[in-house]
Amino acid sequence: MLDVERIRRDFPILCRQVHGKPLVFLDSAASSQKPLQVLAAMEETYRQCYANVHRGVYTLSEEATCSYEEARDKVASFINARAREEIIFTRNTTESINLVAYTWGRTHIGPGDRILLTEMEHHSNIVPWQLLAQEKGAELVYLPITDEGFLDLDRLDDLLDERVKLVAFTMMSNVLGTIIPVKEIVEKAHQVGAIALVDGAQAVPHMPVDVQDLGCDFLAFSGHKMCGPTGIGVLYGREELLEEMPPFLGGGDMIRRVELDHSTWNDLPWKFEAGTPAIVEGIGLGAAVDYLTEIGMEAIAAHEQEVVAYAMERLSALPGLKIVGPPAEHRGGVIAFTFRNIHPHDLAHLLDLEGIAVRAGHHCAQPLHRRLGLVATTRASFYLYNTSEEADRLAEALEKVARIVGK
Amino acid sequence: MASSPYRERVLDHYHHPRHRRRLKAPDLIGEKDNPVCGDRVRIELRVDDEGRVLEAAFSGDGCIISMATASMLVEHVYGRSVSELRRLTQEDVLRMLGIDLGPARLHCALLPLEALHSALEASRE
Numbered sequence: 001m002l003d004v005e006r007i008r009r010d011f012p013i014l015c016r017q018v019h020g021k022p023l024v025f026l027d028s029a030a031s032s033q034k035p036l037q038v039l040a041a042m043e044e045t046y047r048q049c050y051a052n053v054h055r056g057v058y059t060l061s062e063e064a065t066c067s068y069e070e071a072r073d074k075v076a077s078f079i080n081a082r083a084r085e086e087i088i089f090t091r092n093t094t095e096s097i098n099l100v101a102y103t104w105g106r107t108h109i110g111p112g113d114r115i116l117l118t119e120m121e122h123h124s125n126i127v128p129w130q131l132l133a134q135e136k137g138a139e140l141v142y143l144p145i146t147d148e149g150f151l152d153l154d155r156l157d158d159l160l161d162e163r164v165k166l167v168a169f170t171m172m173s174n175v176l177g178t179i180i181p182v183k184e185i186v187e188k189a190h191q192v193g194a195i196a197l198v199d200g201a202q203a204v205p206h207m208p209v210d211v212q213d214l215g216c217d218f219l220a221f222s223g224h225k226m227c228g229p230t231g232i233g234v235l236y237g238r239e240e241l242l243e244e245m246p247p248f249l250g251g252g253d254m255i256r257r258v259e260l261d262h263s264t265w266n267d268l269p270w271k272f273e274a275g276t277p278a279i280v281e282g283i284g285l286g287a288a289v290d291y292l293t294e295i296g297m298e299a300i301a302a303h304e305q306e307v308v309a310y311a312m313e314r315l316s317a318l319p320g321l322k323i324v325g326p327p328a329e330h331r332g333g334v335i336a337f338t339f340r341n342i343h344p345h346d347l348a349h350l351l352d353l354e355g356i357a358v359r360a361g362h363h364c365a366q367p368l369h370r371r372l373g374l375v376a377t378t379r380a381s382f383y384l385y386n387t388s389e390e391a392d393r394l395a396e397a398l399e400k401v402a403r404i405v406g407k
Numbered sequence: 408m409a410s411s412p413y414r415e416r417v418l419d420h421y422h423h424p425r426h427r428r429r430l431k432a433p434d435l436i437g438e439k440d441n442p443v444c445g446d447r448v449r450i451e452l453r454v455d456d457e458g459r460v461l462e463a464a465f466s467g468d469g470c471i472i473s474m475a476t477a478s479m480l481v482e483h484v485y486g487r488s489v490s491e492l493r494r495l496t497q498e499d500v501l502r503m504l505g506i507d508l509g510p511a512r513l514h515c516a517l518l519p520l521e522a523l524h525s526a527l528e529a530s531r532e
Contacts, residue, residue: 343470345444346413349512353411361443375445404413405471406422 002295002303008385010035010291021355024390029174029202029334029381030359031224034288038227041287045280053279054253054270068279071286072269078289079219080210081236085268088235088242089282093201094124096220096235097168099272100197101128103245104218105166108195111137114163116194118143118151119371120173123364125199129168143169145371149176149325156188164194171203175365175377176324177308177331179203186215195241201225205292206332206383207301211236223281228288232281235272242268249274292384300384304333307382311335311391318398324372333382336363339398342405344378350404351378354397412506413471420475425482426464433464437526439518446473446515448522450481454530458489465522470515472508477519479503484523493527495520 008014011033016023025033045067051060053068069084076084090096105128109115115129119142126140133140141159144152151169160167167189172179186196197218203209204219205226211219218241223232237245247254247265251274256264265271292300309328312335315321320340325331339347344360351358359379362369369375380394433451440447446469453462463484465477483503484492500520501508508516 343444343446345512345515346471350411350413404411405418 002299002384004303004385004387007035007295010037011385012036014385018355018357019353024356024393026380026382026386026390026394027357027359028205028225028383028386029363029379031230032205032227032383033385034229034284035227035291037291038229038284038287042229042280042284045283050280052276064279067283067286068277071282071289074286074289074293075234078293079204079236080212082212083239086236086239086242088237088269088272089277090220090233090235090272091231091278092222092224092233093199093220094128094233096218096233097124097197097199098128099235099248100218100220100237101132103248103272104195104241105129105132106136107246109133109136109138109165112163113138113165114141115139116141116143116159116164116167116169116189118169119145120149120151120176120178120365120368121168121170122174122199122201123366124201125168125170126367129166138165139163142367145176145368149173149178150330151178151180151185153181153184156185160188160192160194162192164189164192166195166197168197168199170199170201171209172206172332172334173325173365173368174202174334175336175363175368175379176326177334177336178326179207179330179332182214182216190215202332202334206297206304208297217241223285223288226285226288227291228285229278229281231278232285234285239268242272247274248272251275253277295384301332303384304382304386305329307386307388307391308333308335310388311380311382311394314391314395315398318395318402320402321398324374324377333386334379335381336377336379338374338377340402340405342401344376346405347378347398347401350401351394351397354393354400356394356397358394412504412508412512414506417471417475417504417506420478421471424465424474424478427466427478428464429466430462430464435526435530437522437524437529438467439522439525440467441514441518444470444515446470446518448473448477448519450477450519450522450526452484452526454489458530460484460487460489460492465519469518472504472512472515473518476500476504476516477522480519480523489527489530492523495523 049063053065189196200221204221219236224230254274348360435452438449448467
């Protein structure tokens with residue numbers, strides 16, 4: 001059991017009022033709030049030991065380098081990577097996926113090759129592959145979803161053959177909330193010689209993730225969805241793949257030796273980190289990892305499961321409310337829904353007037369919404385600091401909205 | 408919800424839209440959509456030889472703000488000249504609505520105006 005009251009005291013923003021009502025923040029799937037521990041680590045760096053990292057021979061630079069590289073070790077152990085060299089710092093999940101598309105993709109994908117995606121992907125795990133496929137004459141294939149919001153795994157064997165060079169899929173849908181059986185898909189991908197990339201943006205902040213256990217070749221995730229700052233994300237990659245991949249961006253820090261007409265590359269992980277990195281954001285992410293680890297990812301997942309099950313029960317009792325996606329036991333802390341025929345933008349706006357922050361729209365998953373026959377949905381998402389009382393506030397506010405909008 | 412944009416007059420236009428239909432023989436047609444939220448507004452006008460609006464109607468789908476604004480706008484254009492309506496601005500529409508809208512919802516209120524301007528643009532050709 002989480003001590004949620006204590007956790008909430010770590011997040012000063014949760015005390016604020018919106019439109020004269022206590023804030024109920026239900027949009028952590030888009031970006032989470034930040035605890036004092038993360039804010040303090042970042043402020044401390046700026047106040048006490050900030051300088052550019054790597055190659056500085058003076059104290060401040062050494063201290064900053066040490067903190068920044070320590071953050072990498074924390075991330076490596078958080079997802080149980082074999083080595084720190086497998087942790088590349090990027091800006092976010094999107095950049096991590098693009099890094100793979102531009103480097104591994106450009107050297108391994110050719111005409112007629114296939115990239116297998118799923119119908120529930122976020123745009124960030126679709127568009128980079130479209131760009132690559134257009135450039136290389138490759139083909140995108142999509143694993144369909146069932147009407148209940150699961151991946152149609154019965155179709156996996158049909159779609160997986162030796163033409164498939166990459167399988168890229170989310171570990172948890174940001175709309176349906178569905179938790180995906182990653183291991184099973186990775187194993188099948190490997191059987192046909194394909195590489196498996198997992199979009200961990202929604203999963204890594206919310207449940208234990210062990211890359212060695214999952215067996216995936218790449219895992220992408222963002223710091224800002226896991227109590228860390230914006231501007232820092234992670235690409236985990238298996239070392240032998242990263243070793244043979246060409247660099248992504250060229251510039252300082254990623255080189256060993258620069259001649260006038262050519263250069264040689266730095267060791268992993270810096271080969272993929274050109275230019276001054278997001279130093280303080282990296283240190284902030286390290287603090288976020290410490291924070292989540294101390295609370296425990298198992299406990300966080302269990303708490304979210306409990307709140308989501310309760311919220312689904314409350315919401316589905318409202319006349320005219322339809323939740324998309326599977327039952328609570330198969331999902332993470334995300335509930336997307338439609339309510340009567342109220343447009344999601346009106347709904348989110350009316351809820352905001354009650355102090356409740358939810359997201360409305362296609363949630364960067366237009367193909368999925370088209371598959372569901374919807375233009376947009378309203379999404380409430382929960383994290384370690386949310387409570388069942390907040391689910392009550394949401395349900396009560398929806399009842400009020402129904403009365404106001406009428407008809 | 409004293410400061411709510413969803414006040415009675417707006418909801419009344421949403422639930423009882425004025426002139427929400429298609430004209431038999433429109434002289435001018437303008438249509439705009441917003442793929443992000445799926446809102447779509449079509450405005451049809453019949454104008455006389457002096458360029459005065461004889462008849463106006465709107466159709467489409469969308470949120471409360473865009474549909475209520477379309478209803479108010481169509482009511483407003485009756486009897487006015489095309490040249491006058493061309494000068495209609497964002498501020499005029501917001502005054503007509505009489506509510507405060509943050510930047511996130513502004514585009515909902517402005518979609519009908521864009522459709523109207525597109526219809527009036529067609530009259531130049």
